[in-house]
Amino acid sequence: MPEIIQSICILDDDSSVLSSLQQLLDSDGFAARTFDNPDRFLAYAQEHAVTLVLLDVWMPGTNGIEVQERLHEFSPGTRVIVMTGREEARVRDAAMESGAFAFLVKPFDDEAFLTLVHSAVDGGS
Structure with missing residues (x-):
């Protein structure tokens, strides 16, 4: 079982996504x-x-790629899993070029998601 000292944040403008991911984790x-x-x-x-951080791409006022870039200015070691409801190659490319650990299209498989989270918090690649 993972140690609670690992700090995981979820950023999404959809409250149902926040709730379901928090419950899954x-x-x-x-x-x-x-x-x-x-x-x-x-x-x-x-x-x-x-x-x-589990980071949604499309949010009012800004997008997840901008948030990822700002985050890495002061916290370059924070791993980012970018999530989106729309598969777009240019967005995936931008996320990965900005240092994302992974890119997921919603909805995604719970077990695969948890495996990815374990890999991210354990320092895997």
Whole structure:
């Protein structure tokens, strides 16, 4: 079972996604903090060590790629799993070029998702 000291954050503007991912992570022994606002997440991440962020691409006012780039300016070691409801090659390429650990299209398989989270928090590639 993972250690609770791993800090996982979820950033998505959809409350149902936040809730379901938090429950899924909780069921596997992870504690996750949720955010529905990019600025609140970035403010939190500036003050706390974040191991992994699960980051939605399409949010009002900004997009996940911009958030990822801003995050890596002050926290380059934070791993990012980018999530989106739309498969777009240019978005995937931008996310991976900006240093994303992985790129997922919603909906995704729970077991594959948890395997990816374990790999990210354990420092895998």
